[in-house]
Structure formats: structure tokens, C-alpha cells
Amino acid sequence: MITKTQKILGPALTPLGKAYGTVMGVRSRMYGRGTFSRFDPECPCVSVGNIGSGGSGKTPLAGWLLDWALSQGLAPALLSRGYGASPGKLPYLVKPESPVQEAGDEPLMLAIEHPGAKVVVDPVRIRSASWLSRYYSPGLFILDDGFQHLAMRRDLDLVLLTPEDVGEGWNRVIPCGTWRESVKALHRADVFLIKGPAHEFDDMGDALVRRLERFGKPVFQFALKPASLRRLAGRETRPSLAGPYLLVSGVGDPVQLERTVNSFMGRPAVDHVVFKDHHAFGGDDVSVIRKAAKSAGAKEIVCTPKDAVKLKGLGTDDFWTFNIDLEFERSLFFDGTDPVPFDRWWNLERINLDNRK
Known part of the structure; x- marks a missing residue:
């Protein structure tokens, strides 16, 4: 995500970005x-x-x-x-x-x-x-x-x-x-x-054509869909949670995650405790999370599957995480191909050894 500083300093940083892009382009050509x-x-x-x-x-x-x-x-x-x-x-x-x-x-x-x-x-x-x-x-x-x-x-x-x-x-x-x-x-x-959701892909139609048509490659949409919830410890699963919940995340796009979770749960979390991507959780972090849950009146604490592998074993057996499905719906082709979702387009022929670059 572009930061506020990058937006403000954009004109000054653009030459550096062009220089870096040039270096990476030379590297790519040398491999080619x-x-x-x-x-x-x-x-x-x-x-x-x-x-x-x-x-x-x-x-x-x-x-x-x-x-x-x-x-x-x-x-x-x-x-x-x-x-x-x-x-x-x-x-x-x-x-x-x-x-x-x-x-x-x-x-x-x-x-x-x-x-x-x-x-x-x-x-x-x-x-x-x-x-x-x-x-x-x-x-x-x-x-x-x-x-x-x-x-x-x-x-x-x-x-x-x-x-x-x-x-x-x-x-x-x-x-x-x-x-x-x-x-x-x-x-x-x-x-x-x-x-992203199918409706966002549809809304981006003009931009997708303007930006990507020149490359002539298929464009597919996919969305991450929580299917159910499971405890970090044991085998208990539930289709959803009834009471107020706290969301915890250490992912690359916490804003999009929050929208996805809100849609699945049918209501927003009472609070969202955000850590940096790939955050190494420790006992102090769990204390912060529980304090935030108590302050917000949350009865349950929900985290992402990526964060669950780090939180597990830190006294978080009562936390919940998601079982995630991928959903493919939309596509855009620039060669006249009838639109089909990625999971229908993808097959063994795509990785045939005879088609190696």
C-alpha cells in the first residue's frame, strides 16, 4: 500500500523509482x-x-x-x-x-x-x-x-x-x-x-482494459472466502460466531481483510488489532490482544490462519481462526476467448512440458 509519505514525496522520489526500474530491467534482459x-x-x-x-x-x-x-x-x-x-x-x-x-x-x-x-x-x-x-x-x-x-x-x-x-x-x-x-x-x-470481490473486478473494467490490454494475457479475479471458524486448539468448528468479536491480524492488507471478515460475520468486529505483516507474536502481544478484547467488550478473538500458526501455543487455545476457500468468478480475455473463471481455465495442458519457455 502506498504510504502518505510516498504520496507527498512522489515528485522527488519518481526519478529514484525510474532508476531502480531501469536497473531491474537490465537485469531481466541479461537473463533473457x-x-x-x-x-x-x-x-x-x-x-x-x-x-x-x-x-x-x-x-x-x-x-x-x-x-x-x-x-x-x-x-x-x-x-x-x-x-x-x-x-x-x-x-x-x-x-x-x-x-x-x-x-x-x-x-x-x-x-x-x-x-x-x-x-x-x-x-x-x-x-x-x-x-x-x-x-x-x-x-x-x-x-x-x-x-x-x-x-x-x-x-x-x-x-x-x-x-x-x-x-x-x-x-x-x-x-x-x-x-x-x-x-x-x-x-x-x-x-x-x-x-477481490467480483463486483470490484466489474467496477475496475475500464481500468483493466486501459492498463492490461497491451499485454494480451488473460486476467482473472479471485476472492478469499472464509468458510467456517475453528479453534486454535482442538477440533471445534463453527459456521460463525454470535457474540461481539475482536479481529487480530498481521497481514499485508489489513483493510481488505477487515472487509472480508465483516462480510462473512455479517457485522464488523468491535475492534481490529493490527500488527505488521509477518509479525513474530509473543506473550506480551497476547496480553495486549486480551486487554483490547476486554476493553471493547469482545467475547471472542479471531485471527488469520497465517497468524494462528504463530499464536498457537502462547495461551491462545480459545482463539478462533478461519478455514479459507478461494472463489473464482470473473475473467477478462483480450483475444476473443469466452470468459471462464480461473479454476475452469486451469488444467494440465497449461503446464505441459512441451510448452516450456
């Missing part, structure tokens, strides 16, 4: 020309990444792809750089019982929710891919946050955009915005996906 070598995995590889930073839904979409691959018998493996992780050795195979301090919050969440897949943390993803190929013979690599990771060849680049990316954040490269590369980088994308 073969100046820098690239690792070519033996199995198909799909990158799930973005042009900006945070809040675009990469992790839920990667999880959906893992489930799809498992349903196809592909033995998928997810390669994560492990933001915030401190593993004792590398590569680090994440297991459902792994300590969150070693695995990182998102890799651990994926390992818990998709136990049939291999989730590996290593900032050098060429190394983790080679290690997995040697010992586990995966059928599909999911390259998490991989759009800028050009050292590894991929079959498809799925690029996630936020509504802000298509709006006032368009082509605002750091430090004047959140983009990691300039707009020219989007020519490398094979598919665009935008997280």
Missing part, C-alpha cells in the same frame, strides 16, 4: 539473453508472484495450486525463500510439526494445510529445487513469490495485482511506490490475477 545462467528444472515450474509487495493473495493461491496438483497426482513441491524463517540447515523441509521460528509463518501454514506436498525453505531456490529433484522427484514446482526470481526457469508466470496496482499505484516503483519493477516487466507475465 543468457548472460546470466538459469536453472532448468526437470519437472514443470509455475511461479506465483507479483509486481508489488504484500496483500495480493500469493500464499492462498499457491495453496490452491498445491491442492490441484495433488488431485492430479503430480507430487508438488513449493519453493519458498522463507521470509522471517531461521532454519538450522538449508534446504529446510517444513513439516506440520516444525517450529514456526524455523519454518516461517506462511511455509508452516502451507505445510499444515497441504501435508501431501513438500514445502521447502531456502533463500537459494536453485539449491532447494536441486535437492528436491535428487531426493523426492517432484512432479511440479510452485515457485512462491517468484516473479523476480529469474535464476530459475519456469513454464508459467502467474502475476498477482492488487486493485491499487491497477489504480493510483500503477508503475510506481520503489521508493515512490510498492512496485519492484517497472511496467515493462509485465510483458513476462503469462496470466494476471486480481484478488
